[in-house]
Amino acid sequence: MPDTASPRRERRSTRAALRAAAVDALVEPVLARAQRETGGHEGRALVVDLGGGAGTYSVRLAEHGHDVVVVDPSPDALAALDRRAREAGVAERVRGHQGDARQLAGLLERPVDVLLCHDVLELVDDPAATLADVAGVLGPGGSLSLLTAQRSGAVALRAAAGRVEEALAVLTDPDGRAGPDDPLLRRLDAAATADLLRHAGLAVVDVVGVPVLADLVPEAVVDPDPRLREALQRLEAAALGHADLRGVASHLHWHAVRAGG
Numbered sequence: 632m633p634d635t636a637s638p639r640r641e642r643r644s645t646r647a648a649l650r651a652a653a654v655d656a657l658v659e660p661v662l663a664r665a666q667r668e669t670g671g672h673e674g675r676a677l678v679v680d681l682g683g684g685a686g687t688y689s690v691r692l693a694e695h696g697h698d699v700v701v702v703d704p705s706p707d708a709l710a711a712l713d714r715r716a717r718e719a720g721v722a723e724r725v726r727g728h729q730g731d732a733r734q735l736a737g738l739l740e741r742p743v744d745v746l747l748c749h750d751v752l753e754l755v756d757d758p759a760a761t762l763a764d765v766a767g768v769l770g771p772g773g774s775l776s777l778l779t780a781q782r783s784g785a786v787a788l789r790a791a792a793g794r795v796e797e798a799l800a801v802l803t804d805p806d807g808r809a810g811p812d813d814p815l816l817r818r819l820d821a822a823a824t825a826d827l828l829r830h831a832g833l834a835v836v837d838v839v840g841v842p843v844l845a846d847l848v849p850e851a852v853v854d855p856d857p858r859l860r861e862a863l864q865r866l867e868a869a870a871l872g873h874a875d876l877r878g879v880a881s882h883l884h885w886h887a888v889r890a891g892g
């Protein structure tokens with residue numbers, strides 16, 4: 632679920648497109664490393680998409696020949712996943728399971744090469760237990776691709792949009808929530824996420840903002856001008872390499888592996 636500053640549909644979709652492209656670019660090296668380290672199974676990686684929803688990423692990964700297991704508590708999301716996988720002709724490589732991280736261990740016949748956990752840690756009851764369950768099923772050399780909503784990025788986004796009271800609430804609430812109606816149970820600070828990963832026995836390979844700056848740029852300015860849109864993509868690509876800009880990113884992507892593995 633994008634943490635955006637505006638409910639306007641066209642704004643969400645432009646940002647979603649930028650974000651999806653960025654996530655694709657980040658998941659690719661995660662998969663490549665896992666395949667290099669584990670060799671996969673007959674050349675195919677086992678990918679688990681925890682909270683994978685309707686299969687935005689998992690169906691694409693199945694199209695690339697990987698075996699994908701989606702674990703999600705929502706029957707509607709799993710029905711949409713099933714439909715999408717059939718339409719893409721990859722139903723035999725995509726398995727949906729209704730549940731959460733607790734069920735992972737009993738569900739899988741072989742160690743996981745890549746586990747995606749995108750926009751899910753904000754929704755689970757116990758993020759520490761979830762990451763421990765994730766670490767437990769990752770095989771040696773396996774990788775975690777974790778996408779989290781970042782508190783400081785949510786504050787910057789709301790402040791830049793003039794939603795000052797909300798920005799203050801997210802900044803000062805112990806869980807980084809905008810209020811009781813906030814659909815997210817928490818927005819983590821980067822340090823808190825790093826601690827959770829370490830305690831779960833996961834070592835961070837890389838962390839980057841997704842997107843770093845694009846969510847802060849008013850789309851009313853960028854949308855009508857293809858050259859500006861292209862410039863924004865270049866700005867985003869350049870900003871990825873600047874760790875000091877990471878604090879304003881609405882989301883962070885963490886690539887982690889089993890510590891010592």
Ligand SMILES: C[S@@+](CC[C@H](N)C(=O)[O-])C[C@H]1O[C@@H](n2cnc3c(N)ncnc32)[C@H](O)[C@@H]1O
Pocket residue numbers: 632681682683684685687688702703704705708730731732748749750751754755756
């Ligand atoms: C914001 S969506 C993200 C979907 C997908 N990961 C993506 O990036 O497009 C959050 C998903 O997490 C699922 N979810 C909610 N609580 C969960 C839990 N405790 N364990 C696993 N998934 C959960 C929801 O059903 C939903 O499909």
